[in-house]
């Protein structure tokens with residue numbers, strides 16, 4: 001049972017002293033009575049609909065002794081007050097490590113759908129599985145690593161390299177979890193862009209954990225941006241990162257946690273540490289960590305700190321409140337949640353979620369190339385299937401990778417990641433299995449070689465028998481060595497299979513996971529497979545499942561590579577989702593949530609090997625870098641084809657709140673998610689999109705904004721997207737709502753979001769480099 005509050009109404013606010021704007025985190029600060037910036041009790045944040053939960057939290061904490069508060073903030077239960085410790089688990093593609101759950105497409109797949117409804121549907125279904133297992137807090141959704149470098153090992157788990165798209169998805173995830181009754185624990189805060197040297201306070205080398213150093217403008221405009229969305233969408237927990245920021249541990253960083261997060265963004269919830277994020281008692285306590293280890297926060301240490309001024313009563317009270325407020329906000333006190341169960345318990349929470357997995361998987365597949373009408377497939381006579389990524393791994397599918405380095409290729413169909421991105425499969429439909437089913441109903445003959453490097457050239461028994469018989473001088477003639485009982489006269493080699501199939505499907509993957517960064521963005525083994533097939537088969541279709549940007553240039557222009565499907569890791573229905581697109585049951589509509597370069601050297605940021613990682617590139621990551629420095633990508637951010645085509649017309653804008661635009665800075669109070677009027681719509685942009693092809697399809701119309709020079713912004717930035725289903729021959733109107741923040745830049749001097757005067761160009765199109773319409777607005 002969890003605490004219910006009917007009987008503790010009437011308990012009043014904690015006896016907290018008045019606020020003044022002084023930061024904690026200064027470990028030499030010695031004031032037992034001062035209230036610091038970032039405390040909920042100082043009233044600086046307009047809590048809005050969090051206020052009810054706040055009152056309940058304060059009422060509960062008011063009954064606690066300091067020892068009970070210490071128990072709560074170190075993850076313990078207080079039986080006397082009916083407070084049961086919250087269970088927090090990874091991640092957002094399933095309750096990681098649990099049996100009888102659904103393995104959903106990874107977050108990066110979801111980001112590539114560019115569809116708000118699909119995101120919400122999936123996040124709600126995931127949340128329902130956590131709820132059903134009795135878990136209260138998720139370590140997710142996961143905004144970052146964002147993709148400062150394409151080598152980052154965890155990009156499969158995150159929401160794309162653009163702050164706007166990432167922020168929208170992050171916010172929808174937070175709201176979905178909250179609505180279902182789970183506390184979302186958004187991560188990783190902040191500037192956690194690589195795995196290398198992430199762990200190891202006190203390591204002899206002094207390198208780990210690395211420090212990410214970025215300037216204030218970059219922090220706001222690129223990395224903090226999605227957290228605004230998350231917190232606005234009621235994220236009740238934030239996970240601080242393993243790395244340092246500007247030389248101070250993220251989990252002990254006053255500027256980051258008490259300043260940016262709890263003051264500027266008005267975050268009302270609890271800050272929880274990533275593994276090894278906490279390394280001191282008072283540094284973490286004053287720096288803004290709310291939940292920590294009893295190793296650092298013993299009763300004695302906390303109380304002595306309060307007594308001698310190394311810590312404060314007000315901060316302890318604030319932490320206790322933050323540890324319980326989310327529980328009340330999401331309604332976990334309503335007594336409805338099933339009891340917490342262990343990983344192996346038979347509690348089936350899967351409902352009909354496999355349908356969501358299949359739909360979202362198909363919606364996450366980007367069609368990168370399609371020539372000679374290669375796709376969709378239409379009852380091919382024969383198909384040959386190649387590569388380990390087409391079939392099941394030898395032992396599977398429910399695997400739990402350790403948090404460590406992983407090889408760059410997975411020898412089986414890759415449908416989930418590792419570490420925080422791991423799948424917990426109750427079954428997995430591989431492409432081979434799904435294609436078998438199609439072949440059976442469509443009269444197709446299929447063959448496969450589920451190995452990237454297969455070199456055997458055994459000739460089949462039947463073939464041998466024919467030859468032997470012909471030379472035989474009598475008798476049955478079965479004198480040759482018995483070959484494989486394949487039943488056909490085909491040599492078992494990749495070139496031979498490729499040369500005789502009408503359609504060749506080459507499946508490759510790129511793998512990485514939590515704990516190690518990628519060492520390569522393409523692999524010789526996988527690229528040789530594709531090239532070998534394409535050299536022999538004039539209709540080679542490549543299917544790529546990858547954790548992050550994957551260089552395709554070894555073969556993308558090969559004349560025999562007629563089509564390419566490219567996606568992240570698609571979960572337990574992966575094979576079905578891929579067949580749905582190959583056969584045209586689903587018209588592809590996904591878009592790249594990052595840039596695919598022609599060469600590795602075209603990316604501007606690699607893995608940092610030093611103690612200090614200086615984000616000198618500022619806001620210029622991914623397409624913002626390619627655009628500014630005029631580097632031609634292979635496939636740009638936002639790119640993706642369809643089986644139909646679309647025409648854009650009639651761009652227009654209207655200023656929907658001119659009085660707001662007249663003010664350079666926001667004027668509202670700080671609420672949950674920052675100044676409240678940052679979220680007000682100020683401009684609306686519209687356009688018409690027509691489907692001029694022969695099949696129905698979804699188009700993802702995108703809005704990019706070019707700012708006046710005074711704003712010092714990238715060449716253009718995504719500020720709207722709308723995925724719409726448009727029937728063949730029909731047309732629809734799309735509209736993009738620009739909120740005040742979408743037209744603002746971070747004014748470092750004023751320490752506020754500002755709107756520059758000058759001319760804004762709104763470009764509407766099908767990708768970041770396929771801009772079909774332009775319209776300008778002057779402020």
Ligand SMILES: *[C@@H]1O[C@H](CO)[C@@H](O)[C@H](O)[C@H]1NC(C)=O
Nearest residue numbers: 023025026027028029030031
């Ligand atoms: C830390 O606090 C002490 C005492 O209030 C003050 O003298 C000192 O300047 C502060 N240091 C910093 C870096 O803010």
Ligand SMILES: *[C@@H]1O[C@H](CO)[C@@H](O)[C@H](O)[C@H]1NC(C)=O
Nearest residue numbers: 019020030031032033034035
């Ligand atoms: C402690 O804070 C109180 C209230 O803000 C203030 O009056 C007092 O001077 C502070 N003491 C020290 C030692 O800074």
Ligand SMILES: *[C@@H]1O[C@H](CO)[C@@H](O)[C@H](O)[C@H]1NC(C)=O
Nearest residue numbers: 001003004007008080081082
């Ligand atoms: C704790 O819960 C039990 C059972 O619901 C109830 O009898 C008791 O009054 C509660 N105690 C407090 C302090 O809320």
Ligand SMILES: *[C@@H]1O[C@H](CO)[C@@H](O)[C@H](O)[C@H]1NC(C)=O
Nearest residue numbers: 214215216217245246255256
């Ligand atoms: C980090 O340091 C930079 C450069 O001094 C500064 O602009 C920025 O505000 C700092 N941010 C944080 C969170 O410490």
Ligand SMILES: *[C@@H]1O[C@H](CO)[C@@H](O)[C@H](O)[C@H]1NC(C)=O
Nearest residue numbers: 067070071074294297298299
């Ligand atoms: C603090 O004291 C309480 C009550 O004695 C105890 O239950 C709890 O385990 C202690 N917590 C720590 C972190 O020592």
Ligand SMILES: *[C@@H]1O[C@H](CO)[C@@H](O)[C@H](O)[C@H]1NC(C)=O
Nearest residue numbers: 030300301304305308309310
């Ligand atoms: C306060 O007490 C703690 C715990 O004993 C100790 O580590 C710290 O140095 C003390 N601080 C001061 C200012 O005396």
Ligand SMILES: *[C@@H]1O[C@H](CO)[C@@H](O)[C@H](O)[C@H]1NC(C)=O
Nearest residue numbers: 388411451452453454455456
């Ligand atoms: C693939 O085939 C090659 C050559 O026949 C063999 O050496 C290798 O072990 C096979 N790989 C796997 C993963 O089975």
Ligand SMILES: *[C@@H]1O[C@H](CO)[C@@H](O)[C@H](O)[C@H]1NC(C)=O
Nearest residue numbers: 464467468469470471472480
């Ligand atoms: C069959 O005879 C032909 C012609 O003599 C020869 O080239 C071939 O190697 C023989 N095949 C077998 C399987 O002995």
Ligand SMILES: *[C@@H]1O[C@H](CO)[C@@H](O)[C@H](O)[C@H]1NC(C)=O
Nearest residue numbers: 534535536537538539559560
């Ligand atoms: C394309 O495939 C055909 C076989 O269909 C082959 O003859 C040709 O050499 C291949 N082209 C290239 C460039 O490899």
Ligand SMILES: *[C@@H]1O[C@H](CO)[C@@H](O)[C@H](O)[C@H]1NC(C)=O
Nearest residue numbers: 371372499502537538539562
């Ligand atoms: C591919 O080769 C087959 C036979 O080898 C031929 O019928 C077909 O027209 C070729 N397709 C293309 C696109 O060249």
Ligand SMILES: *[C@@H]1O[C@H](CO)[C@@H](O)[C@H](O)[C@H]1NC(C)=O
Nearest residue numbers: 213214612613614615616617
């Ligand atoms: C980081 O890079 C910025 C911009 O190039 C530079 O001003 C700053 O001094 C660098 N910081 C460090 C610690 O190297």
Ligand SMILES: *[C@@H]1O[C@H](CO)[C@@H](O)[C@H](O)[C@H]1NC(C)=O
Nearest residue numbers: 761763769770771772773774
């Ligand atoms: C719109 O502007 C962009 C960027 O200046 C340009 O590349 C594109 O061609 C323009 N589109 C039209 C239709 O003018």
